[in-house]
Amino acid sequence: MSSESNDTLWDRTIAALKQVVQEEEANNDTSGDEYTHYAKLYVRYTLVLADMNKVYDSCLQAQKRLDIKMTIEHIICRVIRLRNCLAKLPPPNQSSCEGLVDLNSALVELKISPSQLEALTPLMLKEGNESVSTRIAKMGATTSSSTFEEPDSDANSAGTATLPDNDDEQDDTTSCAQPEIDSDSENKENIVNTLDDNHAAAKIQALYRGSFARKQVPYERIQIDNFIGMSNSSKEEEISQLDADIASLHQQRAQEQSQCQQSYEAELHQLKDTVLEEEGFAMQRELREERIRWITEQTVTKHVLPDSLEDFYGKDANQAEIAHDDATTKKELKPLNECIEIYEQRWKGRVVGPDRIKSQAVDSEMAKDLIVRNQVRAELTPGIDEKLLANLQKIKATQEGDKKSKKKEKTTKGKKKGGGKKEKPLPGTKLSEVKDMTVQQMLSCLVQNGLVYNYDNRHKISNFIGPFEATCNASTLNAPNAWELRMSVRDLCILPMGTKRIKSSIQDESLRSILFYGPKGSGKTLMMEIVASEIGALVIHLSSTSIGNTFEDGNEATKLIHMIFTVAKEEALSPVIIYLDNCHEFFLGKSKKKGGNPDAMNASMTRFQKLLLMYKNQYLTKEDRVLVIGCTNMPAAGDMKLMKWKGSSGKAEKQGFFEHALYFPNTSNSSRSMLWKEAIRKKVTCPCQLDFDLLAHMSSGYSTGKIFEIVNEVLSNDRLKTLASSPPSEQHDFAPKLLPMEQSQSDQIFVDFSRQWNGSKTKIS
Structure with missing residues (x-):
């Protein structure tokens, strides 16, 4: 787009x-x-x-x-x-x-x-989430194997929709069993580490050319077969090629988005240094005056200097809570109205007007107003708060006598004793090894x-x-x-x-x-x-x-x-x-x-x-x-x-x-029909004249996992090699595997559990 x-x-x-x-x-x-x-x-x-x-x-x-x-x-x-x-x-x-x-x-x-x-x-x-392997690596967790390798994007993804439900038995392919380390791969790594830069570059180029050639061979074979008339599945191959092209475009766009995000973050870093240098002193003065003004108001109204700035930061939240104390619907819709308002103020005139081309570039002033200045203020705030609190403590120390301080300590201790009930500690916190x-x-x-x-x-x-x-x-x-x-x-x-x-x-x-x-x-x-x-x-x-x-x-x-x-x-x-x-x-x-x-x-x-x-x-x-x-x-x-x-x-x-x-x-009859069609489509690229509704009727009582299991058994690797000459054109290929069977578990068992879960209700969940 x-x-x-x-x-x-x-x-x-x-x-x-x-x-x-x-x-x-x-x-x-x-x-x-x-x-x-x-x-x-x-x-x-x-x-x-x-x-x-x-x-x-x-x-x-x-x-x-x-x-x-x-x-x-x-x-x-x-x-x-x-x-x-x-x-x-x-x-x-x-x-x-x-x-x-x-x-x-x-x-x-x-x-x-x-x-x-x-x-x-x-x-x-x-x-926004990093891959599981990256998160584990950043946490510094030690593993003895490459358990969390990312799946190969070029690999056959036929099994992505066909994983059965493992309720009673854990499949080895989905467990976290650690594979044995290949000694040959270790030797290859040691050899590469001993090579100089030129030899290493030559090795890498040879590996790349070999990988590229292996990927090109299937496409060239398809073109030759089509040219001499030995292939009758050109439409399916064209569709597969189109799907591959679409996936490639999506991947390319994701890379462009990542590059734009990285350049934007780099520019934010530069803008931050600029704002800190040009506006840092004025921000410090503004932050200090704002807090001094609040301390003065608190001292005049309560006749006591505040002990901390917690109430200062809490006043904005209290005001927002009062402002939001409206009808429930309006309160829930306020964030959406704010999003609409943001679009109309920032982008509407740009994305549909004459400035549309300019809007594709980063707006530095907008970045400063929305992000950079807030980041600079957040970095300057702790230092200002620390100095103000230190000055408050000095002033209070000179104004308050020792007797008053002792009374206050007693009052504070009494309040702590009269506090609420403590929550029971978790069992694991008592274990010294944990x-x-x-x-x-x-x-x-x-x-x-x-x-x-x-x-x-x-x-x-x-x-x-x-x-x-x-x-x-x-x-x-x-x-x-x-x-x-x-x-x-x-x-x-x-x-x-x-x-x-x-x-x-x-x-x-x-x-x-x-x-x-x-x-x-x-x-x-x-x-x-x-x-x-x-x-x-x-x-x-x-x-x-x-x-x-x-x-x-x-x-x-x-x-x-x-x-x-x-x-x-x-x-x-x-x-x-x-x-x-x-x-x-x-x-x-x-x-x-x-x-x-x-x-x-x-x-x-x-x-x-x-x-x-x-x-x-x-x-x-x-x-x-x-x-x-x-x-x-x-x-x-x-x-x-x-x-x-x-x-x-x-x-x-x-x-x-x-x-x-x-x-x-x-599964219902219509669901089984879709499952048969999807399971066979994942295995067979050539067109098949099968009555999927009849297969669904014949497989009454079969679960999703059982249907995929039968398809994998009938369309074995040996059978797939001969599909061009003998495709599964009739459901008789699957009929011997479809013996009459009752459902492994009756729906009534789960309906009774559903009613028990819902108490006196007649509905199921």
């Missing part, structure tokens, strides 16, 4: 945002159909968010991107709040899932297709014990395949479809974890923990990896498969949980996901610890039960960019009193754990 087209789209999107905000302010009366009112607002804000994301993705100018990013963050906050309002209201369809939003009537009324709401996750959510450990050492311990989960960071929310439909289960209640799950996970897990500003702005609406439950192979683990990939999160894996026989002692269990949550709260590593696989094992009731099926549950994991409850409820705050995701295909095996969060009152270990739950049901 050209800069002119991008600026035009920005102007049009801001106009649409302004219209929605004005209509919401004017129509606060929701005494009628309140649910439909909020649903329509949710849909319209989501559409604006999708367009604003396109603007941010295409924009190169660094200053514009900052304002666009701020606008996106406030729109995300509004979308999350509207979704929260919808979740609290009774939906029109009483059999729909709790926690999921029913948008059918709003979509029909606004004439919007569901696919339009499935905008890509805003790029800025992941863009006290001496730094966050870097804790992270190193987790990595070396294989608890840092290595996932494919190319996953997208669109990899969770499934249509928009109403799926009925055995109890005639509507289970969530794939579209609803994608939207719910995006609103509940991805968007709130994006940036610090979003997380701090939606504290009441944000989650600290969520439960994914459903039959084996329904996509729970895949969805967890999608969440991690979309926000670039560090994933800490805690389960019986990842821990094994380690950390069995009581103190060792406490040490592990303390390390996990301490590392998760470290701001330099955020965002972080704590992944509890087979989470029912952690929350078994007393009766289930002694009895039950030993093959289905691991009672030894209950040693972490109390620790998890205490650390999640007492240590984690809603401002932390940390999310605990639990996955289970046996939710009924856990104790409901322990699994469901009841609120923040009472002891932390009695509050329950998961604050929300999402049900991943068995």
Whole structure:
């Protein structure tokens, strides 16, 4: 997209945002159909968010991107709040899932297709986060292997959408097992280190030419085959080439954006030195006079010199709180109105007027006003405050006598004794071995014990395949479809974890923990990896498969949980996901610890039960960019009193754990049809005449993971070599593998758990 087209789209999107905000302010009366009112607002804000994301993705100018990013963050906050309002209201369809939003009537009324709401996750959510390997390296964590290598962009990405759900068994390919070091690679490095510069350059050039030639061979072979008529898949190859060209353009634009950002930051550094030299003295005098004026007012009104400047810094916050004490809707919409006002004042006349070309360059005066002067003031303020406080102490020492000082000390001590109830310390703080450990050492311990989960960071929310439909289960209640799950996970897990500003702005609406439950192979683990990939999160894996026989002692269990949550709260590593696989094992009731099926549950994991409850409820705050995701295909095996969060009152270990739950049901007929098509498309480039609806009917009861497993088995590497002469033109190739089978787990089991989770409610979540 050209800069002119991008600026035009920005102007049009801001106009649409302004219209929605004005209509919401004017129509606060929701005494009628309140649910439909909020649903329509949710849909319209989501559409604006999708367009604003396109603007941010295409924009190169660094200053514009900052304002666009701020606008996106406030729109995300509004979308999350509207979704929260919808979740609290009774939906029109009483059999729909709790926690999921029913948008059918709003979509029909606004004439919007569901696919339009499935905008890509805003790029800025992941863009501001460094890669997991970089964050671990910066923390100084020691590892003995290259566990966290980035995936090769040129590698075949056919498996990005086909990872099955590993509920009971941990796949070696997704674990953090450390590979053996290749001795040949060490020898090559030693040889290269002994070469001089010329020989080393020659080696590098030879390696580059060889790599380039290997990449060119497939394209040249395709061209020769097309020329002599030996290939019948030219259209598919053209499409693949177009996709590769588009990906290359996206990568090129990302590099240009990074270069623009780096040059902008370099210019900010130069401007900072200039402002400090030219305006530093005047700023110091202004800051000093402002504080002296406040101290004088405090002394006149209270007849006492202030002890500190805390009230001086708090006066702005108090004034802002009084100014914002307005209607709830106006208070929530104020940030959006400010974003619109900023655009109209700074950019509207530039991006659509004669100064549009100039607006593509950095505006130095704008940078000084908005960023540089504030940075200089922030650096000068501590020195001025320190000198003023020292002078205040000297003045108070000469004015106050010793008796008065002693009385004040007694009064202060008395106030401290009469303070509030102290919070119970966490168990890990009592361990001497943990006290001496730094966050870097804790992270190193987790990595070396294989608890840092290595996932494919190319996953997208669109990899969770499934249509928009109403799926009925055995109890005639509507289970969530794939579209609803994608939207719910995006609103509940991805968007709130994006940036610090979003997380701090939606504290009441944000989650600290969520439960994914459903039959084996329904996509729970895949969805967890999608969440991690979309926000670039560090994933800490805690389960019986990842821990094994380690950390069995009581103190060792406490040490592990303390390390996990301490590392998760470290701001330099955020965002972080704590992944509890087979989470029912952690929350078994007393009766289930002694009895039950030993093959289905691991009672030894209950040693972490109390620790998890205490650390999640007492240590984690809603401002932390940390999310605990639990996955289970046996939710009924856990104790409901322990699994469901009841609120923040009472002891932390009695509050329950998961604050929300999402049900991943068995696949429907239409979902299986899409899964068959996608799984075969990932394997076969030549056209296939297959009846996917018939395959879906024949595979009734099969999970997502089972379908991909069958496709991988039928279309093996040997078979792929002969596809040109014998493509799978009929479903009979797959029929022998599709034996009649019942669903591995009945929907009724999960419906009963859903009803128990919701108490007396008849809806499922």
